[in-house]
Amino acid sequence: MNDRAFLSESIRLSNTDFRRLSTFIYDTFGIYLPEKKHYLLQNRLLSRLQKLGYTSFSDYADFVLKQGEHGDEAFAMMDAVSTNKTEFFREKKHFEFLKKELLPHYFGQYIKVWSAGCSSGEEVYSLAMLLNEEKQAGHISNFVVYGNDISKNILEKAVKAIYPYRAVASIPPEYRKKYLLRSRNKDNQTIRIVPELRAKTNFVWENLVGNRDTIPTGLQFVFCRNTLIYFDKETQNKVVSRLLKHLAPKGYLILGHSESLINNMPKGLKMVYPTVYQKET
Numbered sequence: 001m002n003d004r005a006f007l008s009e010s011i012r013l014s015n016t017d018f019r020r021l022s023t024f025i026y027d028t029f030g031i032y033l034p035e036k037k038h039y040l041l042q043n044r045l046l047s048r049l050q051k052l053g054y055t056s057f058s059d060y061a062d063f064v065l066k067q068g069e070h071g072d073e074a075f076a077m078m079d080a081v082s083t084n085k086t087e088f089f090r091e092k093k094h095f096e097f098l099k100k101e102l103l104p105h106y107f108g109q110y111i112k113v114w115s116a117g118c119s120s121g122e123e124v125y126s127l128a129m130l131l132n133e134e135k136q137a138g139h140i141s142n143f144v145v146y147g148n149d150i151s152k153n154i155l156e157k158a159v160k161a162i163y164p165y166r167a168v169a170s171i172p173p174e175y176r177k178k179y180l181l182r183s184r185n186k187d188n189q190t191i192r193i194v195p196e197l198r199a200k201t202n203f204v205w206e207n208l209v210g211n212r213d214t215i216p217t218g219l220q221f222v223f224c225r226n227t228l229i230y231f232d233k234e235t236q237n238k239v240v241s242r243l244l245k246h247l248a249p250k251g252y253l254i255l256g257h258s259e260s261l262i263n264n265m266p267k268g269l270k271m272v273y274p275t276v277y278q279k280e281t
């Protein structure tokens with residue numbers, strides 16, 4: 001066993017430090033880590049400890065908590081802890097529903113969409129591809145897609161818009177030629193979203209449970225998919241009310257396929273399709 005492996009074998013996250021760190025993560029980012037996530041937290045944070053040269057979680061927890069919620073380590077820790085899984089046209093039924101059922105209500109309009117918890121941008125660019133097609137077909141006049149996330153690393157990737165070649169698999173073939181540039185490097189094949197589409201997007205670093213709130217209001221659509229699942233009920237309620245404030249009357253909130261508000265429906269919202277909700281006024 002090498003020194004690094006030996007070190008990681010011997011470092012354990014105690015119950016006390018698990019509680020200190022998970023409480024800090026909850027208070028700062030809203031992400032709820034129940035006791036069953038103890039080992040997940042330990043494993044995901046080990047690389048941070050090793051990078052910084054700490055040999056105990058207790059010292060690492062002191063360091064993070066001392067820096068506080070605005071400290072660099074709070075964000076580095078979140079980068080290690082958060083789940084950023086995403087892909088182009090993920091849960092593709094939503095895109096079909098948007099095109100066929102929702103967008104026709106907005107004929108000729110300027111469409112503003114927010115992808116809340118956008119990860120590395122695949123959802124934002126999928127929406128931009130679809131909306132650009134609608135614009136070229138003369139169905140909408142123009143559009144912009146906003147994206148936010150708490151992870152600074154992941155947002156940098158979103159802005160760069162460079163993805164491994166395998167990511168094209170979920171992009172409809174008719175969009176690939178139009179919206180993707182292919183790298184010439186044969187050893188490391190990547191794709192990049194074309195500049196015309198990148199220009200229609202706007203990424204901001206914003207914590208959905210924080211005070212910074214810069215996304216415009218009056219949006220027709222808010223996509224918040226596969227993000228609410230990391231929050232407890234109380235935080236979900238707060239985040240949903242925040243999202244609703246940004247929606248125009250009659251605007252739509254779209255959640256992930258495994259997320260539902262059915263048992264916890266906020267006032268002024270009605271379900272129009274599973275996981276698709278409309279603001280009433």
Ligand SMILES: C[S@@+](CC[C@H](N)C(=O)[O-])C[C@H]1O[C@@H](n2cnc3c(N)ncnc32)[C@H](O)[C@@H]1O
Pocket residue numbers: 029030031082083084085086087090116117118119120123148149150151154206207208209224225226227230256
């Ligand atoms: C699993 S990804 C979902 C990405 C995309 N919406 C999708 O469905 O494919 C969840 C994202 O939410 C972000 N996130 C978690 N808590 C957040 C918070 N408090 N504020 C902003 N973003 C957050 C994570 O960093 C992560 O990138």
